[in-house]
Amino acid sequence: MATPVSEPSTTAPEQEPGGKMSFFEHLVDLRKRLINSAAAIAIGAFIGVSISQKVIGFISRPMQEALRRQHLDDKLIYTSPAGLINIIITFGIYIGVVLAAPYVLYQVWLFIAPGLYKHERKAVSTFIFSSLFLFLAGISFGYFIMLPYMLDFLTSFQGPFKPLISINEYFDFIFIVLLGLGVIFELPVLIFFLALFNIVTPKFLWKNLRYAILIIAIIAAIVTPTPDATTMLVFMAPMVILYFVGIGVAAMVVRNKAKQAAVANQGAR
Helix, strand or coil: CCCCCCCCCCCCCCCCCCCCCHHHHHHHHHHHHHHHHHHHHHHHHHHHHHHHHHHHHHHHHHHHHHHHHHCCCCEEEEECHHHHHHHHHHHHHHHHHHHHHHHHHHHHHHHHHHHHHHHHHHHHHHHHHHHHHHHHHHHHHHHHHHHHHHHHHCCCCCCCCCCCCCCHHHHHHHHHHHHHHHHHHHHHHHHHHHHHHHHCCCCHHHHHHHHHHHHHHHHHHHHHHCCCCCHHHEEEHHHHHHHHHHHHHHHHHHHHHHHHHHHHHHHHH
């Protein structure tokens, strides 16, 4: 008696789970995430105001050290009765936003993740963490390396005058410098997206390296608030390094896209 031959089982490829929500459910979820984020920022601002004086002392240290190196009085001044209080409250709110940022990003992630596939969730999470890391790296570079050079140069011009540094103007100054460096350090992320959409390639970036360095030099000359060459070179160095990192990131993107295309071609045969 012939044994029946079992037919080969054909199972459908496993589909990546993608969340499905109605429009009303999206609105309810968005409302929940906004309320949670607002509450986190409010709690962070309360904590920030309570510790802002200590943080202000830390932020003021580069300016005070630069004044001491020039044998000057290291006390910063404020020019209005409410000047210090305004700085404490404003800076406390900034601190609160920074403290709440990880939780707010987590709420954003909870809102968008259900509608994404597995590989998309991985890409978005990598983008968020790398962007946050690079931004903090830029701020750290500005505080620990860039500010001492700039402040030493700026306080070296005295002549018959004595500098009286206002805390309001000083904090406006370092806010522009640190925020600008944090944004500049996002260059590899920008190159990643340009390579992802086939706007640039590693070969193109390498071929135009000299033009990129020229553009970086122009940007450094415009953004650096001091005219000395040393500060400009200190500002240029991380930008050039980040450009080379961007070339490596673009090469990874091109290699991954080539692998995906090869897999797709094999699957089509």
